[in-house]
Structures are given as C-alpha cells and as structure tokens.
Amino acid sequence: MTDATDSTRPDADGQPAEHSPDRSVVVPVYDERPDVWTALVERLRAAGWDEVVVCLDAPDDDTARAAERVGEHAGVALAVSDDRRGKGGALRDGLATASGDVLGYVDADGAVAVEALDRLYRSVEWGTAAVAAGSRDAGDADRTGQSLLRRTLGRGYRLLARGVTGVPVTDFQCGAKAFRREVWDAVAADVDETGFAFDTELLALAHRRGFDIREVPIAWDDPGDSDVDVGSDVPDLLRSLARIRGTLRTTPRALPDGGDDGGAVATEPTDGDPPDDTADRDAAAEGDGGGDADADDPMHVALVTSHPPNRGHLAEYGEELARAYAARDDTEVTVLARRTDRAPAVEDRGDYEVRRVWERDAARSAWRLFGELRDGDYDAVQFNLHMTYFGTTNAYRFLGLALPPLCRATLDVPVVTTLHDLLEIVEEDHVDDTVGTLERVGARAATQLVLLSDATTVTAAEYRDVVADRYPLGEAVHVPHGTFVRADGGAAPLEPPLRLLVFGFLGPTKDIETTVRAFRDVRTAVPDAELVIAGGSHPDYPGHREELESRFGDDPGVEFIGYVEEDELDDVWGSATAVLMPYHTCTGVSGVFQLAKSYGKPVVAFENDGMRTSTVETGGDAAFVDPGSPAALAEGIVDLWDDRERLRDIARANAAAGDAVSMTETTDRFVELLADPSTATAAATDGGEGA
Incomplete structure (x- = not known):
C-alpha cells in the first residue's frame, strides 16, 4: 500500500491531488461482465486509490478467472462468496475488511465515473463532510440513459425514504459514497440491510449519530442493464424502509467523538478549490441561498x-x-x-x-x-x-x-x-x-x-x-390542539336557570334527538331549564339543522339559534351552565371541548373511546353518560346540577387545562418544526410529546 504521508498522488484528471489519508473503495460485483468491472478496478488504482476491495457474489467461471488475475495486483483485495450476499451484504463484508482512513464504495457497472468518485473522497479528505454522498439530482447532476419509469420510481422512493429517515438528501440510492472511517465504526454494528436499502440505512444511521452529510452532484450514465427488478426489488425496498424505521426508533441519538454539527446536509459544488468550511456550514444552516x-x-x-x-x-x-x-x-x-x-x-x-x-x-x-x-x-x-x-x-x-x-x-x-x-x-x-x-x-x-x-x-x-x-x-x-383566547369564564353560572348548550355544526354524528328527549325529562326535574342548540348544518349535510328545528323547535325550553358569529361567542358561551356533547363518534380532537376549556365550562358527553380521546385525554374533565340513552343523559345532567361542587370542579379543571396549553404555545412548537423539521423525527423516535 502506498505510504499514507504521500500528498502528491495524481488525481483522476492527472493533476496533483493533496490527499494524505489512505483511501479504500469497495466494489460489489454480481453478474457483471468481467471486462466492465476489471476496467473500473484498473482505473481506480491508476487514479491513486490505495486499496480496492472487490466483493464477488456467486462468481461464474469467467468472473472467477478475472478475479484471480486482478487479485494479483498490489492494492487489490478480494472478498469472494459462493452464495448471493446481496449488495448490502457484500458492502458490509468489504467495508469490514477495508483498511483505509477514508472508506467508500462504487457500483461495478461504471455508471459513476472515477472522476466523480474522486470528488466525493476529496470532500471527506478536505474535512467539509463526514459523509459524501453522490447525487444524480442535486445541483448540476445528470442522469443519462435512465427510463422515465425508473426516474419516477426514484423520486417516489426518495420521498418515502426522507419521510422515514429525516435525512434531507435528493438521492439515497446512488451507488457512490465516501466517509471517514469513524463513521463506519459508529454505525457498522447497527447496519442490517443486505439488499439495495443498504445505502439508505447507512445514511440514516450516520445522520442519526450526528455526522454531517454532503451531497456531491455527479453525472451518472445508466448502462441499461441494472439488476434492479421493479416487481421484486421495489416491494423489498418498501419493507426495508419499515425495518429501518424500527432501527432508528431504537438507536440513540448521539454525537460520536469528533462528530460533526448535528447531522446537517449540504450540497457541494462540482469543481473548484477546497470549500471554506466555515462558510459552507453557515450556508447549510441558513438553507439554500446561504448568507443572502x-x-x-x-x-x-x-x-x-x-x-x-x-x-x-x-x-x-x-x-x-x-x-x-x-x-x-x-x-x-x-x-x-x-x-x-x-x-x-x-x-x-x-x-x-x-x-x-x-x-x-x-x-x-x-x-x-x-x-x-x-x-x-x-x-x-x-x-x-x-x-x-x-x-x-x-x-x-x-x-x-x-x-x-x-x-x-x-x-x-x-x-x-x-x-x-x-x-x-x-x-x-x-x-x-x-x-x-x-x-x-x-x-x-x-x-x-x-x-x-x-x-x-x-x-x-x-x-x-x-x-x-x-x-x-x-x-x-x-402537538396539542391549543385553546383559543376568549373571555375568561373560569366557572359555570350556578344560579338558575340551568342553561345547557349544544354547540357546533349539526350532522348525523350529533344525537340531537336523544338530547331533546333527555331534556324533556330534565325539565320535569328543573322546570326552568333551557336547551340552546347553536350551529348551522354541517357543510356535508345541508339542511340538517332546519330538519331538526322543524321537529323539535317548538319543544318548551328548546331554542335553535343557528350559526354563532365571532362577536356573539362570548355571550353564548358565557351564559351557558354546561355544554352537552352527544356525539356518536369523534374522529379528531374536539374543537368544542377546546372552547369549553377556553371558557371554563363543564361538559357532559357520551361515553365512548373516541370521545375520551377527543376530550379529556387532551386535558380537562367531563361527566360521561351512556350513549344513545335519554334517561342516562337526563340523569347525568340533573345529578350534576344537584351537585354544584362537582359542577364547579369540572369547570375549574377545564379552565386550568385551557390555561395550560394555549394556541400561542402550540404555535411555538409549529414554528420550531417549520424552522427545523428534523426535530419531528427526534421527538417521534425519542418518544417525545411535542409541545
């Protein structure tokens, strides 16, 4: 192996290249024409790579003979398996045996030029990145000869992989990567993928461990004979993403000794002098456009x-x-x-x-x-x-x-x-x-x-x-729903009349029929009780309120008041004794319950799992009754009216919950995520609650 102190080896363009660390590159070979991959090995050695590790899977006779010839050259190591290890399995074995200070790999089909790979290695050697990832999509990169189908599939996979890993790169699967040895030492034990998802898992784990990743635009010439099969390999890649997601959830987020600043991802210019590291990091921190x-x-x-x-x-x-x-x-x-x-x-x-x-x-x-x-x-x-x-x-x-x-x-x-x-x-x-x-x-x-x-x-x-x-x-x-800024009720009116409020758009999920029947029983026990039904027809059920009002609008004590405008909210809510939520089901956090918390109002709700999730599990309290039963609802309302201390306790609990997480605090968390979406992955994988 060439002396690592030699800093004047020629680069791929025949010019002096100032890189002193030893370079190792792994070339995985499976079912590739011997003349293609052997020519690549020769170009790599001529360009100054100290070690080329050729990993051959299930070689046929011609491949085996070619390997024997290539293996006689100084600086070439062979890792041969009679069985199919898969691309990831071959790369794992090759990287485990490589001895260089800067490691990497390149596909054996010649789609990535040696000159492009050299730029990746130089990026690592100059200290501008712990990981340099070739990209066929960043900057002035180019994909030549690739079909529209494969381009489309590539974009779709990128979208999925970014969603799973949180690594904001443009190209996960390009078969050209370079990284410092310490990166591989930090992630090797957790790398499990043996197929084409190896690239994605490597980047995800490096990002998770705090190493910064730099994308290097490359020209990529598709040879047209890729062994990726859309029918079988695409489903495998999707299953692999699910496995990688599980791995990330159990991998601690940490900065290794000498690790870089927080796993940032930047894009490097194609050519030119070694970039100024401080300027690059500032530009990466500010996003595209840098310091402008x-x-x-x-x-x-x-x-x-x-x-x-x-x-x-x-x-x-x-x-x-x-x-x-x-x-x-x-x-x-x-x-x-x-x-x-x-x-x-x-x-x-x-x-x-x-x-x-x-x-x-x-x-x-x-x-x-x-x-x-x-x-x-x-x-x-x-x-x-x-x-x-x-x-x-x-x-x-x-x-x-x-x-x-x-x-x-x-x-x-x-x-x-x-x-x-x-x-x-x-x-x-x-x-x-x-x-x-x-x-x-x-x-x-x-x-x-x-x-x-x-x-x-x-x-x-x-x-x-x-x-x-x-x-x-x-x-x-x-990120909690957040309560709105409203007039501070703080406690329900405890003097008669008992004024019950149903609020919000009216549709089939609100059981107004049961509510009115229950209210008839309530009026027997509390003769001056009132039931105010506020809200228009749900947009998906036009005419629903009008149909209900035609049936129940003449009942004693029942009033339909329609949609409540903004300047009327305080009066309607402030005069309510309690809020009724007679829902069959609730598919999201209830805005009505959040309003009840904002105004400090007690709530009586139908007992079902969806309602608990949508109401009290967000903070606050409510009295729950059996759904669909007029007798149960009437009994719950009357019992609460008779137990004024319980009524006051629920109101206080809701007022306190409303103060606990306001819309202002919820927006604080949204701003954090908009400024740095990677904090979402951190919160999710670490089990964080958000705001």
Missing part, C-alpha cells in the same frame, strides 16, 4: 386552511392559528384559504393576508394551490387538515391529501402537516355501518401520504401511537 437571507427577517409561512367566512372544516381553528402566527415577531403568515362568494379572492385582515385560491370537489384546485405555493415567496408551508378537507368524494379527498408530499418532493421549503383526525379513531361499529372496505383502504393510503410531509403533527397523543403502530413510513409528533 437576513437572519432577522421573519419566516413567511403559507398556511393552507379553511378560514371564515367559510364555516366548519377547521375554519375557526385556521383563523386562530393565523392570528397566533401574526402576533409573533419571527413569523409572517399568508392564509391560502378555500374560495367563497362571501369574501374577496384577496383580503387584508390587518395583521395577515388571506388569499382564497382553492375549492372543494375540484381537481383544478389542487394544481392552483400547488402553483401558488410553488410561485409564492414562502419560507415554509403548513397544511391544517381534516381527512375530508378537500372534497365530499374519496377521489377529491385523496387528491388533496396528496398535496403535502407533492410539495415536499418539489418545493425547496419545509412542509409541515397538522392532521386533526384519523379513521382508526372512529368507533368500529360505526365504521362498519357507514364506511366500506375500499374507503377504509383509501383513507389509510391517504394518511400514509400525508405522513410523508417533512413533519406531521397530530392533536392527541393516541393519534401519534396509532400512526406508530399502523403506518410504516413517516412519523407523527403530538
């Missing part, structure tokens, strides 16, 4: 959400979130809202702007929204979603929910999705009656798509656990 941005400029957030004057579908939540962003010094926000005839296309709300650019049940809306995000001057994107956000039919819903991963794959800004509901939270007996198998499969596929955002947040801890158990790709972080 003013560090004091606020982050411009595009908030994709429904917004008043539209009603329902998180419109009120979107408004509160926009206000919280606008109140900060470090963010400015533009709301990209659903169109409505009741408001202009662009509206100045004083402290933020609303641009109404999309519609429900319209395929063109997805592209219009994507175009706005692509062409707008945004630093980050947040989607605020229900599963049914973008349409009343599954096709439109699925198309809309594909937008977050599409934006992540194509926009050069962080994309965070806040998901307010999951199909799995719906009561199973209710799902079986209303949702078919195909719809459930589609809903779960849509959820999996959403989880491929840079970061995905959920509003309840149980939702995070459901994602971890049922979805192999991507993570979810629990």
Whole structure:
C-alpha cells in the first residue's frame, strides 16, 4: 500500500491531488461482465486509490478467472462468496475488511465515473463532510440513459425514504459514497440491510449519530442493464424502509467523538478549490441561498386552511392559528384559504393576508394551490387538515391529501402537516355501518401520504401511537390542539336557570334527538331549564339543522339559534351552565371541548373511546353518560346540577387545562418544526410529546 504521508498522488484528471489519508473503495460485483468491472478496478488504482476491495457474489467461471488475475495486483483485495450476499451484504463484508482512513464504495457497472468518485473522497479528505454522498439530482447532476419509469420510481422512493429517515438528501440510492472511517465504526454494528436499502440505512444511521452529510452532484450514465427488478426489488425496498424505521426508533441519538454539527446536509459544488468550511456550514444552516437571507427577517409561512367566512372544516381553528402566527415577531403568515362568494379572492385582515385560491370537489384546485405555493415567496408551508378537507368524494379527498408530499418532493421549503383526525379513531361499529372496505383502504393510503410531509403533527397523543403502530413510513409528533383566547369564564353560572348548550355544526354524528328527549325529562326535574342548540348544518349535510328545528323547535325550553358569529361567542358561551356533547363518534380532537376549556365550562358527553380521546385525554374533565340513552343523559345532567361542587370542579379543571396549553404555545412548537423539521423525527423516535 502506498505510504499514507504521500500528498502528491495524481488525481483522476492527472493533476496533483493533496490527499494524505489512505483511501479504500469497495466494489460489489454480481453478474457483471468481467471486462466492465476489471476496467473500473484498473482505473481506480491508476487514479491513486490505495486499496480496492472487490466483493464477488456467486462468481461464474469467467468472473472467477478475472478475479484471480486482478487479485494479483498490489492494492487489490478480494472478498469472494459462493452464495448471493446481496449488495448490502457484500458492502458490509468489504467495508469490514477495508483498511483505509477514508472508506467508500462504487457500483461495478461504471455508471459513476472515477472522476466523480474522486470528488466525493476529496470532500471527506478536505474535512467539509463526514459523509459524501453522490447525487444524480442535486445541483448540476445528470442522469443519462435512465427510463422515465425508473426516474419516477426514484423520486417516489426518495420521498418515502426522507419521510422515514429525516435525512434531507435528493438521492439515497446512488451507488457512490465516501466517509471517514469513524463513521463506519459508529454505525457498522447497527447496519442490517443486505439488499439495495443498504445505502439508505447507512445514511440514516450516520445522520442519526450526528455526522454531517454532503451531497456531491455527479453525472451518472445508466448502462441499461441494472439488476434492479421493479416487481421484486421495489416491494423489498418498501419493507426495508419499515425495518429501518424500527432501527432508528431504537438507536440513540448521539454525537460520536469528533462528530460533526448535528447531522446537517449540504450540497457541494462540482469543481473548484477546497470549500471554506466555515462558510459552507453557515450556508447549510441558513438553507439554500446561504448568507443572502437576513437572519432577522421573519419566516413567511403559507398556511393552507379553511378560514371564515367559510364555516366548519377547521375554519375557526385556521383563523386562530393565523392570528397566533401574526402576533409573533419571527413569523409572517399568508392564509391560502378555500374560495367563497362571501369574501374577496384577496383580503387584508390587518395583521395577515388571506388569499382564497382553492375549492372543494375540484381537481383544478389542487394544481392552483400547488402553483401558488410553488410561485409564492414562502419560507415554509403548513397544511391544517381534516381527512375530508378537500372534497365530499374519496377521489377529491385523496387528491388533496396528496398535496403535502407533492410539495415536499418539489418545493425547496419545509412542509409541515397538522392532521386533526384519523379513521382508526372512529368507533368500529360505526365504521362498519357507514364506511366500506375500499374507503377504509383509501383513507389509510391517504394518511400514509400525508405522513410523508417533512413533519406531521397530530392533536392527541393516541393519534401519534396509532400512526406508530399502523403506518410504516413517516412519523407523527403530538402537538396539542391549543385553546383559543376568549373571555375568561373560569366557572359555570350556578344560579338558575340551568342553561345547557349544544354547540357546533349539526350532522348525523350529533344525537340531537336523544338530547331533546333527555331534556324533556330534565325539565320535569328543573322546570326552568333551557336547551340552546347553536350551529348551522354541517357543510356535508345541508339542511340538517332546519330538519331538526322543524321537529323539535317548538319543544318548551328548546331554542335553535343557528350559526354563532365571532362577536356573539362570548355571550353564548358565557351564559351557558354546561355544554352537552352527544356525539356518536369523534374522529379528531374536539374543537368544542377546546372552547369549553377556553371558557371554563363543564361538559357532559357520551361515553365512548373516541370521545375520551377527543376530550379529556387532551386535558380537562367531563361527566360521561351512556350513549344513545335519554334517561342516562337526563340523569347525568340533573345529578350534576344537584351537585354544584362537582359542577364547579369540572369547570375549574377545564379552565386550568385551557390555561395550560394555549394556541400561542402550540404555535411555538409549529414554528420550531417549520424552522427545523428534523426535530419531528427526534421527538417521534425519542418518544417525545411535542409541545
């Protein structure tokens, strides 16, 4: 082996190259023409590599004879297996035997030129990266001769792999990598993949261990005879991603001795002098564009959400979130809202702007929204979603929910999705009656798509656990719903009349019929009791409120007051003694319960798993009764009215819970994720709760 102190070896261009560490490169060979890989070995030795480790799997007679000839050359080592180890298995064995200070590997088919590999090694030797990864997509990289199908599959895999690993590289599978020996020493014991997912696992573990990764653009010439089989290897890669996700969850996050700064990923220019390390790190910290941005400029957030004057579908939540962003010094926000005839296309709300650019049940809306995000001057994107956000039919819903991963794959800004509901939270007996198998499969596929955002947040801890158990790709972080800033009730009115409030959009999931029948019994015990039913028809069930009012509007003490405008909320909620939540099921954290916490109001709710998850498991308290039973609901209400101390205790618990996690604190966590989505992977894999 050449003396490691020699710093004037020729580089691949025949020019002096100042690299003193010993270089080892592993070349995995399986079913490759001997003249192709032997020529590569010769070029590597001529270009100054100290050691070339050739790993041959199940060689035929011609390959074995070629290996015997090549193995006679100084600086060439052979690792031969009679069985098929797989690309990853061969690389593991080869890297374990390599002796250089800088290690790496390159595919045997010649798709990556030796000159390109030399740039990777120089990046490591100059100290600008612990890991240099060849990229066919970054910067001025080029893919020659690759089919459209393989390009498409490559983009899809990149999206999935980034969602699983949190490593923001453009190309996981390029067969050219270089890294310091200490990187391999730190991760070797945890590397399990023996197939084509070896590259992904290596990068994921190096990133997890705190080593910084630099992408080096390369030209890649597809020889057209790859042994990757779409039918068999693509499913294997997906299964491998699920295994890698499990490995990362059990791998501690730590900086090894001499490790670099936090696992940043940057892109290196193709040519030129050794880059200034400090400048590169500063540029990497500030993102693309480097030091051009003013560090004091606020982050411009595009908030994709429904917004008043539209009603329902998180419109009120979107408004509160926009206000919280606008109140900060470090963010400015533009709301990209659903169109409505009741408001202009662009509206100045004083402290933020609303641009109404999309519609429900319209395929063109997805592209219009994507175009706005692509062409707008945004630093980050947040989607605020229900599963049914973008349409009343599954096709439109699925198309809309594909937008977050599409934006992540194509926009050069962080994309965070806040998901307010999951199909799995719906009561199973209710799902079986209303949702078919195909719809459930589609809903779960849509959820999996959403989880491929840079970061995905959920509003309840149980939702995070459901994602971890049922979805192999991507993570979810629990960021609490947050309570709204309202007039401080703090305690329910304890003097008559007993005023019961049902609040929110009216649809089949709210059992108003049982509620009114129960109220008739309540009036027997408390003659001056009142039942106020506030809210219009659910957007998906037009006319539902009107039908209910025609049936029950003349009942003594019952009043339907319709949709409550913003300036009327304090009066309606402030005068309520208790809030009723007679829901059959609840698929997301209840905004009504969060309002009850904001106003410090006691709650009486139907007892079911979905309701507990959506209410008291987010903080606060409620009295629960058997669902669908007028007698049980009436008894629960009357007992609570008779036990004023219990009524006061629930009110106090909800007021305290409302103070505990405000929308301001929730927005703090969103800003952290938008600024650095990798904190989502850290929180999820470390079991963090979020805010």
